[in-house]
Amino acid sequence: xxxxxxxxxxxxxxxxxxxxxxxxxxxxxxxxxxxxxxxxxxxxxxxxxxxxxxxxxxxxxxxxxxxxxxxxxxxxxxxxxxxxxxxxxxxxxxxxxxxxxxxxxxxxxxxxxxxxxxxxxxxxxxxxxxxxxxxxxxxxxxxxxxxxxxxxxxxxxxxxxxxxxxxxxxxxxxxxxxxxxxxxxxxxxxxxxxxxxxxxxxxxxxxxxxxxxxxxxxxxxxxxxxxxxxxxxxxxxxxxxxxxxxxxxxxxxxxxxxxxxxxxxxxxxxxxxxxxxxxxxxxxxxxxxxxxxxxxxxxxxxxxxxxxxxxxxxxxxxxxxxxxxxxxxxxxxxxxxxxxxxxxxxxxxxxxxxxxxxxxxxxxxxxxxxxxxxxxxxxxxxxxxxxxxxxxxxxxxxxxxxxxxxxx
Numbered sequence: 290x291x292x293x294x295x296x297x298x299x300x301x302x303x304x305x306x307x308x309x310x311x312x313x314x315x316x317x318x319x320x321x322x323x324x325x326x327x328x329x330x331x332x333x334x335x336x337x338x339x340x341x342x343x344x345x346x347x348x349x350x351x352x353x354x355x356x357x358x359x360x361x362x363x364x365x366x367x368x369x370x371x372x373x374x375x376x377x378x379x380x381x382x383x384x385x386x387x388x389x390x391x392x393x394x395x396x397x398x399x400x401x402x403x404x405x406x407x408x409x410x411x412x413x414x415x416x417x418x419x420x421x422x423x424x425x426x427x428x429x430x431x432x433x434x435x436x437x438x439x440x441x442x443x444x445x446x447x448x449x450x451x452x453x454x455x456x457x458x459x460x461x462x463x464x465x466x467x468x469x470x471x472x473x474x475x476x477x478x479x480x481x482x483x484x485x486x487x488x489x490x491x492x493x494x495x496x497x498x499x500x501x502x503x504x505x506x507x508x509x510x511x512x513x514x515x516x517x518x519x520x521x522x523x524x525x526x527x528x529x530x531x532x533x534x535x536x537x538x539x540x541x542x543x544x545x546x547x548x549x550x551x552x553x554x555x556x557x558x559x560x561x562x563x564x565x566x567x568x569x570x571x572x573x574x575x576x577x578x579x580x581x582x583x584x585x586x587x588x589x590x591x592x593x594x595x596x597x598x599x600x601x602x603x604x605x606x607x608x609x610x611x612x613x614x615x616x617x618x619x620x621x622x623x624x625x626x627x628x629x630x631x632x633x634x635x636x637x638x639x640x641x642x643x644x645x646x647x648x649x650x651x652x653x654x655x656x657x658x659x660x661x662x663x664x665x666x667x668x669x670x671x672x673x674x675x676x677x678x679x680x681x682x683x684x685x686x687x688x689x690x691x692x693x694x695x696x697x
Contacts, residue, residue: 320402320412321349325527328453330462332396332416336664336697345404352397353696357460361387364686366674369393369424370463371688373634373650373674374588378684393419393427394462411438414446433472442477449477449491450517450536450585452561457573457616457630459654460668460690465632466588466652467612469559469577471496473515490518496584497540498591499605502598505546506605513539513552528571531562540581540596546603553596555581555607573616573630581607588612588634588650609637629655644680651675656690664696 322334335351359369365387368375377384398416403409413436422428435444447453448471456468464470473496479489492514499508516537523530538555557579564572577586583594589610596605616630635649656670672688 317344317347317402317404320404320410321347321400326452326454328447328456329458330394331453332398333696335398335400345406347402349400349402350398351400351697352395353694354392354395355692355694356392357390357394357462357690357692359389359391359691360689361389362687362689364684366686366688368463371461371652371672371674371686371690372463372588373466373652373676373686374592374647376650376674376676376684376686378645378676378678378682380684393425395419396432398433409438411436414444440478440480442475442479445472445474446477447471448473448493448515448517448585449475449489449519450515450534450557450559450582452519452532452534452559452575454530455532455561455563455573455575455614457614457654458618458626458628458656458658459630460656460670460692461654461672461688464587465614465616465630465654466650466674467577467632467634468575468587468614469561469585469612470587471585471590485522485524486520487523488518488520490516492516495538495540497538497595498584498593499540499542499596500593500598501542501596501605502603505544505601505603506598507543507545508596509541509543509550512541525565528565529563531560531564534559534561536579536582536585538581540607542596542605544603544605551604553581553605553607555579555595557582557585569620571618571620573618574614576613578609578611580609583608583610583636586610586612586634589636589647592647594636594647611635611637624660625657627655627657629653638679645678645682648677648679650677666692666694666696668692668694 324333335349337350339348364380365384366375369391396418401413403411416433417429417431419427421430433446435442435446451469474494475491477491481487495511495515501507519532519534521532536557539552540555541552544551559577561575581595583589598605612634614632618628620626632652653673658668660666670690675685677683
């Protein structure tokens, strides 16, 4: 049920072997099925596998079809996903309920693994969903594309500041409001010191959104990469871990009053992980705090909260933000598990927001996932969310989500 998967002989029943190869080269095949550090919604093992003649290079092709149905009542989140920042404040009588269906979060991926090749061991990974283009267009979108060799990874992948495995399971694609969630272009170096300790550091392409003051300040191209890093301790064969992450940013902007290009320092720290309390019960957690890192947060990304204009002089500042998530998963059997989680995202006022500006939002979910047969998963959940503004207006929303997912 966890992101970490164990390779067994049953995996080989869905392997296609080409060029008279033998699947006795378990090392290469196991590398295809490695699944450490994955988000709950990331694809797992590919259904189809091709090996070269020497069994040193393997290509896995897989993904899943995911169809969802949702009903909002007593207030809505005005989005296909349950995004609490999109809850109207105050609640509006013309937006009390809605019915939606979606299949755009289905995935396709390719994973190429080479073991003991002339250039060493390597992995190439491509993953896409259908969230590109306008809403409802089902255009293909690149989610991840990277090559890794040794401890080096280059390409688009989960940010080094993120801890995808610590995210609790949800049918909802967005997930908890206070979760750290970003995929960036990056050059990352990671290293495992022993079976417990590991660390990573990277330079990543920055993505930022600002709220400038017309005629006084404006956003410009970023000139300095983001620098995230983490150190992690794990135990229980990877079933439990604790991670401390840090992020440093230099956010560039133009001061039109002084006619200068300037920057503001952003930073954040995060404590995250998952703990197997007993064999059937797992606790997930994330807690992040800092300033100028809004684009890394589920609820705040893309809304202009990395930098906001000061009242005068063309200066901009990086507001403080706090996000936390806590969740439990209980495995009733190999086919059925239950989970619940709660989250809050809070933005601290720098004295320059509108009175109806975002202050904080809450997100709560209870769900169940059932696997009736191999490769098929059903899920149902109840979601509650609320958004609160600085002028004390608030909005609430309730949603029932259901899904069917078939892995291939």
